[in-house]
Amino acid sequence: MRDAMNMTTDTAAMRWALSDPSNIFVGHTKQAEVNAGAIDRFLDAAARLGREPRLIATIADGYGRDVFTIYRFQ
Numbered sequence: 001m002r003d004a005m006n007m008t009t010d011t012a013a014m015r016w017a018l019s020d021p022s023n024i025f026v027g028h029t030k031q032a033e034v035n036a037g038a039i040d041r042f043l044d045a046a047a048r049l050g051r052e053p054r055l056i057a058t059i060a061d062g063y064g065r066d067v068f069t070i071y072r073f074q
Contacts, residue, residue: 005038008045018051018073025071029058032067039069046073 004025007013017023027039043053051073059068 004042005035008041011049014045014049018046018049021072021074023072024056025053025073027069027071029066029069032065 002017004017007017017025025042027042028034030039033039046053053071053073056070056072058066059070061067
């Protein structure tokens with residue numbers, strides 16, 4: 001497990017993290033982000049490396065609000 005929040009500015013770290021298509025990435029949904037724009041920055045950095053997210057699941061909290069997303073990249 002690795003924190004990817006600051007990885008978006010480190011191209012080598014992004015390449016490494018995205019190199020194995022079996023890796024999964026867990027993030028907050030846009031409405032549940034603590035650091036606004038974090039998921040967009042990560043998805044943009046992945047796209048610059050030619051990787052596309054494939055949503056596996058969205059997980060809600062006990063009140064039914066979508067909080068987490070789980071992705072793989074291809």
